[in-house]
Amino acid sequence: MEDVPSYYIEVGVMNENLHDTPSPEECVARIFELSGTKLEPDVASGLWQQILNHKWFLSEKVGRDIGMRAACIDFLENIQQATGEYKAYKNRNILNEMGAQVIGRSIWNTIADTQPPKQLVKRRIILPLTREGLSRKHGVVPPKTILFFGPPGTGKTHFARAIAGILSWWYVEIAPSMLMVDGMEKIGANLRSIMEKVRILDELVLFIDEFEEIAASRDNGDRIDKSITNEFLKQLPLLKNQGNKILLVCATNYIQQLDEAMLRPGRFDCIIPVGGLDREGSKTILQNYLSKLNVGEIDLNQVAEMTTGFTPADIEYLFQKIAQFAFEQELATKQDYRVTTETLLQIIPTIRPSLTDKTREKFEKDIVAYSRF
Ligand SMILES: Nc1ncnc2c1ncn2[C@@H]1O[C@H](COP(=O)(O)OP(=O)(O)O)[C@@H](O)[C@H]1O
Ligand SMILES: [Mg+2]
Structure with missing residues (x-):
């Protein structure tokens, strides 16, 4: 016995644990007592032997008995980090694959x-x-x-x-x-x-x-x-x-x-x-698109009035047309061209609003028939 390091003796005391196969519920109880971590029975029984091995391995490494409690906590901390990292890695792959x-x-x-x-x-x-x-x-x-x-x-x-x-x-x-x-x-x-x-x-x-x-x-x-x-x-x-x-x-x-x-x-x-779109909704969208243009004087209320029946997509299309128009004006005249209320009033009538009385009527009926919130 003299040459046997003391931690082997400790493990020796645990021998009955090493060789018995505790029930899953017993594993849950032991791990919980040692580490305060409550695991599912099948997980706990799968890990119990590995925790015993880890205690042996750690004790070997430091040359003294590190005790069941420290071994158990160390093992669980590492495994949690490892599964966390693996999960993050897997999720990143899925997100990439799906074009997130x-x-x-x-x-x-x-x-x-x-x-x-x-x-x-x-x-x-x-x-x-x-x-x-x-x-x-x-x-x-x-x-x-x-x-x-x-x-x-x-x-x-x-x-x-x-x-x-x-x-x-x-x-x-x-x-x-x-x-x-x-x-x-x-x-x-x-x-x-x-x-x-x-x-x-x-x-x-x-x-x-x-x-x-x-x-x-x-x-x-x-x-x-x-x-x-x-x-x-x-x-x-x-x-x-x-x-x-x-x-x-x-x-x-x-x-x-x-x-x-x-x-x-x-x-x-x-x-x-x-x-x-309500009036305020149109104005906010108009303002957002106007902020990307070279603008002069704009009467936002008047413009909003003119875009009744426009969907956001119609407004987006309107501003594509306006941008192209302003660009071509300046190319032709070689002078700074600013988009004004005039410009908008000129181009708005060339776009047909998507929301006509007929589509609106149909939508109103759908709202009554299908909405639930
Ligand atoms: N406040 C807003 N509400 C909705 N769409 C907006 C708004 N501002 C800008 N847009 C733009 O208007 C267009 C609306 O089209 P979209 O969302 O594809 O409509 P849908 O999916 O109903 O066909 C998009 O290009 C969107 O970016
Ligand atoms: Mg869409």
Whole structure:
């Protein structure tokens, strides 16, 4: 015994532990007692032998017995760091593969407070997610799946990006065409594989555009539509039941085409109309685009008045035309050209507003029939 270092003796005392195979519950109890960490039974039983080995290894290294408690704590700290690093590495790969983007917070400010549905989005989504303690206190459950609908160019994509920006979450955009790259038979499988990856991630806005392509009514669609609609319906509860911060935002211009099952309560937490700029909303967008031009005198109220029925996309198009016009004016005259109210009043009538009485009427009906928030 004289030559045997004392820590071997200690391990010797533990011999019954070394050779017995404690039950998973016993492992949970021992590890908890040693380190204060409570593990799941199958994890604990998998780690127990490794912790014993680690104690032996550490004691060897420092030449004295380091004790079960220190060995256990050291082992768990390292393994947690190692799995954390591995997870971060894996997530980075997935984010790259999916083309995840970082959206600046400033995009939120391109939307006037009065532009619908900014206030609604703020109340139902942003505040509950940013004031977590308060929402937990009052039992508010932030939505995990939302559907935007409204005429083209009204800002559905813009809102999805703005949400990611103001939350400082990742933004991933999926178009149905991306799911079709491997042929029509693979659409469902591709959706499944994307959703499997997404569920690993955290703090992510997943945006699915042209949602009617995925979720068209199964009565009208062919067999392929059915399979993807069914796959999507299967994926929704899986997404909603995991604990990560993931917000699924779907958008469609054609909500009447969606399968009824999609619109049933329990699928989308909120179904939100996007459209119809108010005066303040138009002015904010006009101002943003004007700030990028070489401008002179502008009567913003008059210009806003003239753009009634314009969607944000119409206004964007207007400013492309104005920029080109100003550029050509200066090329021709070789004199500083400033965009004024005159310029705007000249070009605005060349653009047909997207929101006509007819589209507006149809949208109003959809709002009544489909909205839920
Ligand atoms: N305040 C705003 N609200 C909505 N869109 C805006 C706003 N300001 C600028 N835009 C721009 O107007 C266009 C709106 O189009 P988009 O969001 O793609 O509409 P949709 O997805 O509904 O078809 C985008 O280019 C967007 O960047
Ligand atoms: Mg869009």
